[in-house]
Amino acid sequence: MSDHHVIPVRVYLTIISILMVLTVVTVWVAFLDFGFLNTVIAVGIACIKALLVVMYFMHLKYSARVLWLYAGAGAVFFVIMMALMLSDYRSREWFPAPAAWEVTTTAPATSAPH
Amino acid sequence: MSSHSNAHVAHHFENAEQQRQSAQLGMWIFLVTEVMFFGGLFAAYTIYRSLYPEAWVVGSHLLSIKLGGFNTAVLLASSLTMAMAVHAAQTDKQKASANWIILTMLLGFVFLGVKVVEYAGKIDHHLVPGPHFFVDPMAELAKLEAAGIQVGQHLRHAFEGANPNHIQLFYSLYFAMTGMHAVHMIIGAGIMLWLLVNTRKGVYSSQYFNPVEVSGLYWHFVDIVWIFLFPMLYLIGRH
The missing domain is CATH 1.20.5 (Single alpha-helices involved in coiled-coils or other helix-helix interfaces)
Incomplete structure (x- = not known):
């Protein structure tokens, strides 16, 4: 059992950087016309962001x-x-x-x- | 398994690690109920959007991407500071942990402050559902064109075809979803205050930081709800 697994700070900094970049990307693609795929892309990016938060900020990967x-x-x-x-x-x-x-x-x- | 006796381990637990995992599991079970709670709102949103797509396009155009985007960044940053608070508590840096908790709470208040500004704007523009709700899609379209925004064929059709009553439905869901999210933020700020007091009292250490950790799980969950609310309310149908 991983007793007191402490995630290095640099992992948190990497994750927050990816999250911020994905936020900019999701705003940017919202203005491009992909038809019905716009919704798929928006929800897809949100799912990736949610997964990153769950896995790293919420430690699920190490739980x-x-x-x-x-x-x-x-x-x-x-x-x-x-x-x-x-x-x-x-x-x-x-x-x-x-x-x-x-x-x-x-x-x-x-x-x-x- | 830790061999030393630990004053923080309740009598019904084998050891500190078992107690910690039980606390985590309890919070995750609560979060699953929260998924279903917000899930109901998301389901209502999805069904009415599929029935009245034009109204959703118009409703989303009347929200500010600048304010919503800024709030998204603020909330993501608060998740980082929350993770840092847990990290500091785990590594016996309780002073740093208290500071990260304060920062998390402040970012939460910034989010709520921006939300107040947004709600005030909606009240001013008669976009609160009820007897005073009023929206003229064609006038809004003219405003977009006056602002120099490229209005494509698709967008024009949406504004021409949108029923104001359906836009009111969009705003009912907007206030229900962001309102319930804001209630969770206010509760979260209260939890931060409680954590701060206990951290200052020296309750937590690398041997016992369960409340900091599970409060963090709650805070991150509220962040995730906003991660979905932002594109669904502010960005849908912008093209």
């Missing part, structure tokens, strides 16, 4: 493996929540609701699924 399990669980459950909610909202207009559900609306759904 007991059980902590990796918990940190990973946080990420996995967040992804599950997003995937289920988005698949619900994004698929709602794919099929018309059954006529019996249309209680409050005046016109029944007539359009075929597209």
Whole structure:
């Protein structure tokens, strides 16, 4: 067990430099047009920054493996929540609701699924 | 395993290292609940952005990248000073640790101060959701053009198609997300004060610095939330 693992200060200075550079990069690329990839790039850079903070500032890289399990669980459950909610909202207009559900609306759904 | 008896080890722990790992695990479990807490807000943001992309573009254009970017740098710097506070506590430099804690707290206050300036601007411009909310996308577009900003076809379409009610929704989420983040910052500043008092009292040493370390985990987590909030609120749809 790594008893009292002390991370050298130069590692912290390297990490903060990378974080600052990535902040400048994320602002810069936001003004370039990559279509839908702009969002992917912005979230991707944010994920890299978050990973650097977690691994080095939060010492996860040097921590007991059980902590990796918990940190990973946080990420996995967040992804599950997003995937289920988005698949619900994004698929709602794919099929018309059954006529019996249309209680409050005046016109029944007539359009075929597209 | 340390052989010397340690006054800081509670009776139900085998040794200092086990106690330290338990403290870390406890904080990480709390942080996982925090991920789900902020995750709900991020999910709401993502769903409404996918439904009303134009409104999100307009809403993001009314935020200041200069202030948001400055705050990002301030918060990242505060994470460094927090890491240095833990480092100093680990290496028995308690005086230095106290100074790093003060610096972390001050950077936290700088962040909150800038946030106050931003919120005041939003109040002045009637961008607080509620009966006084008002936004005219076309007038905002004219302002951008008057400022000499290149307005592309994509951007023009967004401003023309945005529904003011949906922009109000963007600002509801903006205030909910940055507001909850600011509450976490205020709690963090309180924790720093507590750490400072205990450090000055000489409670911590290289043998016992768990509170400094787990408070650091909390502070870094709050930093990570902002790392995601900044691009999602300020930078989305700038091109």
